[in-house]
Each structure stands twice: as C-alpha cells, then as structure tokens.
Amino acid sequence: MLEKILETKRQEIVQLTTLPEQINVRHFSLFEALSHPNRSVGLIAEVKKASPSKGIIREDFEPVTIATGYEKGGADAISVLTDVSYFQGHRDYLTAIKQEVSIPVMRKDFIIDKKQIDETKRIGADAMLLIVGTVPVEDLKQLYDYAYSIGLECLVEVHAKEELVELLACFTPKIIGVNNRNLKTFETSLSQTEEMASLIPEGSLFVSESGIFHREDIERVGKVGASGILVGESLMRAESPEVGIAALFGGEAIASSS
Template structure:
C-alpha cells in the first residue's frame, strides 16, 4: 500500500509539473515569507500538544467527512487550542489537495504541515510554494540517500521535517539524520494495521532533544493520556476531530 501511495503521489506531481515547471515552483517557493518555526511551537511543555489534521478519507476507513471548507475547520482547530495543522494533500485515497493547504495557510497563524507521500524535490518546493511550514517524510518510503536529500532540502527552505517512523530501525535512521521532530505512526502503512503500544516500545530510542510525536490511534482523551504517559510531547490527530466536535475534542485532549 505504501509503495502504491508513493508511486501515485509522484505520478500526480508529474502531472502538475507538466503544467507548472520546477523552475516556476522553485521561484514561488523562494518568494514566500519565511516559514514559521514549528520546533519552537511544538517544543515539549507541561501540557501535551496537538497537531490537528484535515482529513476527508483514508484507505483504511473510507470516507470520514466532506470538509467543504478546510479553512473553517482549521480556524476551529486553532480556537480549540491546536499547536499546528496537518493538511493531507494526497488526492486519490485521502481526498486532499494543495489548494486545501493554501486555504488553511491563509486562515490560521499556526504552523501548517504538508502531509503527503513525499519522495521528490518537486513536491518539497510545492509545499513551500503553498505555504507549508513542515513537510512529512516517511522513512519506510525512502532509501537513505533520498531521505537525506529531501531532509536537507526541507531544512534549506526554512521548513521543519516531520520524520515518520514505524520501527526501531526506522527511528535510528531518523536519529542519524539529526531529525529534531520525529513521529511514530501506530498505523503500519504497508498493512494499515494499528499498534497503539508501538510508541511506548520505541520511546527510549528517540535521540536527546528530539520532539516526540505519536501518530494515529487517537479516538479519546484516554488515548492521548496513554501516549502522554509513554513520553509523547505531541499527538497528531485526524479522524477523531473530523468526525466529532473539533473544539470540544481538542479541549478534552489538551486537558490530559
């Protein structure tokens, strides 16, 4: 599944590239105002922090919410106390787009993450041109050379890489990059199975000083408490927010 998602994301990016060249996108990226400092915003604190996700559907759950106005949802997230907004821009299986990211960036003062299956420089420049402050890199989808190249490009453009892992080996690879924002995804992107205890088993492998992000398997405040007890500084939450009351749920999560 991960290979398919990544290949499709590249194919869609190539279609966009035919209409808007790398030179043009790079120029737009370099003309953007400086990215927000996501590491400062997500720095560990006495209270858990939340990256709230705009997510219409997923391969594992199907349609979740229509989200006709992603900017309005992002403003609700900001009102509810989210520290950052994740925007799924993959179109085929998640129903997202770069237009969603552009509208969210214009609507909120929080750092915005481009969450997609990133494996080319063109996609990174697209992210900055659309106003992203963070870009997701999935270790399982990239070899070491590509991971390093994309990581360095994201940093050079002033953005923050969120390096996503799903095993001890992948977490070690993230640490070797010097990543300062590292996620553990409870969902295996090859099988889409969930393991809510994976974060806890890997917590001791995070490098000193890294911000520790728990991703997936958050449906309730109890799930947030579970991750917080295991050492998470940040939780990334999508489904529970788009299918329920986003402000009330966020406030419940932040009360943990």
C-alpha cells in the same frame, strides 16, 4: 498499499512541470510550537476528509472552517492532507488554510522528490512530512537537508523499530514521529509509541501519530515522553473542531495563550 501510493506519486512528479506561484505568508515554527504546547502534550490537528483505511471520514468538509476551529480550540499546529487520490485532499486547501491561521501548518503527503519540496514551499507550508521507508534513508536525508535549507521544517515519520534504528544511524531529525498505524497493514496500536520511546534521542521532539481518540491515550503516550500528538479521525468525526479538542483532552484547560 504504500507501494501503490508511491507509484501514483511518481506519476504525479513527472506531471509536476510547472510549480504554483509562491504565496507570501508569515511562517511559524513547528518545533517552537511543540516545545511550548498549549496543554500537557502538543496537538497537531489534522484536516483529513478521507483515508484508504476508513473511506470518507467527514462528508461536510470545509477545510478552512475546520482549521480555524482547530486554532480556536487551542491546537498547537495544523496538518493538512494534500494527497488527492487516496485522502481526497488538495494543495489548495493548505494554501487557503495558511492564509487564515497563525499557527504552523504542515503538509501531509508522500514526499519523495525535491520538486515536491519546492511545491510545498510555494504553497505556503511551514513544515512537511517525510516517511522512512518511502525512499532509502540516505535519500531521505538529502530531502530533509534541502527542506531545511529553504526554510521548511520536517516531521520524520517511522513505524517500525528497525526503521528508527536505521534512520538514527544516518541522521537525527529534530522532530520524529512514530506512526501507530502500519501503512502496509493499517493496523493501529499505541504500543508502537511505547516500544520506541526510549530510542528517541534527547534533543529531538517526539510526536505520537494516529489512533489517538481519548484522554487516556494522550496520558499513555505523554507518560513515555511524547511532546506531541497528531490526531485526525477523532477530531474530524466530532460535532465541531473545538468540541472535538475539548473532548479529546478531557476538558484540560489551555495553559497559556502565547
């Protein structure tokens, strides 16, 4: 599956000859937001209509309403799927959301080329995802450095332990995500987070991604040191974003509004 997605991306990159206009927005730091989370563990709430493994997750999909609901519900940051072909996302969703919220907005896509990073900056994102295994780690480092040089933070995602070891031998990202879902098989297991936690360097923030549905899941990943969680499906299936977040955290109150 990952190979197929990357093939589509390579075609998209060829067609990405004219970049959108730069939108003017105020930026918010993902690292800062996750360093001072609203609850015991920081929440990156994802705007996600569909996925290759689950099909359509939410029919009545209004990206801006969902994102403002996430902010009201006390999310620390927002992730927006911009991939069209596999996740039914769009870059315009991110731009529209960015204009309506005052928390960091991350672009969730398969970024393998500098041109996509320029596009990410222009559409107004504060941060973006980079995935180990999509390009060689040396190339990922180039993309990472380029993104930071133009004011974009990166969440660098790994799945397998060997990928994390290979990544850290090359560079130490400020924010590292462990995806509990294997992008090749789609299997999800929180033990991925538990097994890799001890390998995350002290100074890096650690985000547990995918397959988080209940308060117990948050406690489980929090216990091994996760500063943040990235949650899509469980919130997208909730009656409303606010209700979804409250249920996910088992009613845990927001500690501070700063």
